[in-house]
């Protein structure tokens with residue numbers, strides 16, 4: 001028996017008398033939520049280990065390796081340490097807001113996982129407006145960050161929170177537009193519909209959408225090169241400067257959930273979700289693809305420096321926004337052209353033609369945009385010795 | 397309705413991830429923009445100059461190690477240069493070559509530390525820092541061979557060095573010289589053409605050559621502004637006059653130029669060390685009697701081109717076993733004088749980058 | 764083109780991830796991971812036989828849990844903690860105490876015997892070095908005219924109390940005589956390495972077997 005909402009619901013309502021449908025509904029809901037949330041926390045803890053190990057390797061060091069084989073128990077140690085720490089908050093802090101902030105940041109991350117199809121049949125709920133739900137829920141973490149910054153009455157935290165609001169709101173737009181391209185192509189707002197329609201992964205069909213999405217998403221979760229919300233070298237810790245103990249642990253958990261959420265969405269929308277050769281089950285395909293996506297994010301984090309505030313905002317509106325619009329326009333025009341009037345799904349050969357066009361347009365668009373945005377001042381200049389102090393003259 | 401806004405004053409430091417030690421900046425922000433700034437130092441004051449008055453001349457060498465703890469060799473050299481001027485001591489030639497080798501190695505090490513921390517401040521999560529420290533580790537190993545210590549070397553003595561290099565030093569040095577250009581190439585490929593680095597550092601914190609000279613700024617920061625001034629060429633000490641090397645300069649005097657000048661200086665240092673290894677003569681490295689020296693009454697100023705700029709020691713002797721006064725002209729302290737003019741008007745992120753590009757070392761600022 | 768620089772940066776970091784030669788830390792100090800081959804080589808038998816002989820250890824080695832202690836090699840000149848001091852060579856002249864910039868060496872001497880003949884050295888009652896404040900500059904070693912005091916080669920001498928860091932004369936007498944070759948060319952000539960070498964006897968540690976008064980007279984006259 002597969003562990004799904006329907007099965008549990010059927011089982012519980014079977015043993016309950018009639019008319020108590022709502023109890024069965026709640027019991028099965030709470031039970032599933034418990035399972036999923038705990039599993040997610042476990043996965044996130046494991047992911048922290050993965051991230052730190054891989055990042056360590058990138059930086060030619062070892063990463064956590066003391067407790068357990070390969071340091072696998074390190075997350076546990078971290079959790080124990082953080083939980084047993086004293087929870088300090090500043091005297092003048094807004095207690096309620098600062099207590100709610102970590103929760104407000106963590107809950108959206110969990111909510112997204114409610115509708116992610118891990119396999120053909122393994123998902124908690126299949127919303128027919130899944131993409132809208134994702135957009136709405138991920139937009140929520142702006143509140144969490146701002147509450148953390150505002151509630152802790154710290155100037156660094158406040159600066160970080162202000163930056164965060166500005167950035168998260170701007171990057172929501174290109175992210176939504178990039179998802180819209182996928183929705184157009186799939187003809188469905190539900191995530192399983194999108195997966196089902198990916199006879200060819202959308203990464204190949206609409207590279208522009210993928211690019212815009214991955215950039216916007218890494219800004220949404222404030223990872224390098226857009227990690228200015230908690231820019232350590234500038235703001236010490238950003239919005240979570242003043243948090244300690246369990247609250248800080250929750251912030252960290254939310255932070256480490258973010259790449260998982262992004263990788264999951266990326267996998268579903270652009271990498272074909274659980275689709276793959278039947279050698280291994282779809283769920284494993286999903287995990288592999290998600291791992292590859294997190295590795296890409298890690299790689300970027302390990303390599304690139306951070307952009308400045310104004311550059312980040314400028315990049316969202318001047319760079320990503322036009323690209324996302326172009327992507328939508330392109331996809332819409334192609335659908336209009338190739339799928340003239342019919343409702344039957346587009347065949348693989350047509351998709352291949354489309355991807356050919358799209359890759360070409362992507363290359364041209366990026367080239368043009370790079371040349372427009374690339375300031376000439378970034379070109380190397382030839383140094384001219386200043387005549388003010390010529391040591392060769394003086395040495396004579 | 398106009399929005400009522402207020403400037404915010406933040407104490408950046410003394411405990412802050414990117415103040416290189418304990419340095420405090422009172423910054424007033426208008427949103428993200430810096431409108432006023434006041435550096436406050438003295439948190440690392442150890443009274444080196446006063447302590448020097450209580451120590452014998454040789455013992456002071458150990459104090460200079462702790463001035464700029466990233467370039468102890470250069471500090472040693474600056475001090476003994478001044479002392480040798482004061483005492484009129486002739487240094488054996490082999491000692492001079494070994495001194496130049498170790499000082500140039502120290503310059504590479506110090507610039508590597510700079511590069512790592514500069515990129516750290518730009519926001520690469522530790523990666524460049526680890527790469528640079530990995531390379532620097534080999535230099536520290538070489539120092540361990542030379543003098544048994546890695547950071548606080550105390551290698552130089554008035555009139556020479558503590559001891560000659562061991563026999564296994566030379567092959568290790570040659571290995572290192574072989575590898576180092578490759579390391580620099582890798583760093584260059586990783587950083588120099590990186591558009592994010594460029595857009596963060598180009599035209600940020602520009603220092604005009606006139607201003608730089610007026611503020612008596614020295615070292616790579618001066619050279620980044622386009623002023624070709626290097627004590628190794630302008631007033632050659634040791635055996636620099638026999639060496640063939642270039643003085644790299646920058647085009648605009650912004651943060652990027654400060655980085656690129658340092659990177660090119662590393663290449664030049666490798667070149668200098670190679671020449672030294674080829675030319676080094678045999679002989680002794682010590683002068684008899686200089687260990688317990690008592691210079692004649694008088695004063696002397698000796699200066700060297702340390703990785704951070706002109707490091708000068710002004711020593712006044714009253715004929716006793718310890719100096720009457722020992723004044724240290726530390727490059728880091730003087731290079732911070734233009735901080736306010738460079739930063740005001742920039743963004744907060746620029747503040748960190750500009751301050752990082754000065755490569756200030758707090759041990760030297762507060763002395 | 765604008766934008767290629769950051770892509771090239773990605774290549775460099777990947778190279779650093781994959782190439783073992785670019786690895787900075789290869790093992791967790793001081794435990795180095797060892798595989799079956801190393802274990803077999805160490806036990807000097809065929810790897811296959813080794814696996815059959817101790818399967819438990821082999822499994823641990825395969826999943827990467829088998830470690831050996833591997834301290835970083837230090838150069839013989841390394842100025843380590845713990846001084847090496849030879850009572851037989853020391854005359855109690857206290858040059859070392861005088862030349863320490865921090866004044867952390869304390870020496871109390873007493874004439875040995877009541878009717879001390881001319882030239883006889885002093886008996887030493889107290890010889891304390893407070894290595895908790897020592898910076899291992901080695902000036903004391905440099906100042907010692909009789910090569911009685913040498914820097915040690917040890918490190919990792921952490922203690923729980925500051926007082927335990929004061930090395931007194933008993934500890935100096937008893938401690939292992941593994942001097943660093945720093946400022947001791949006579950040891951370097953024998954290519955002595957304290958990391959692997961044996962203890963050095965007091966007769967070998969100096970430039971001469973024992974300080975002769977003629978040597979010293981000449982040395983002091985020169986100054």
Ligand code: SF4
Nearest residue numbers: 863897899900901903
């Ligand atoms: S090594 Fe230096 S600080 Fe330590 S006891 Fe000797 S002279 Fe003093």
Ligand code: SF4
Nearest residue numbers: 853854856857859907
């Ligand atoms: S300088 Fe040497 S001989 Fe003199 S007291 Fe010190 S250890 Fe003994």
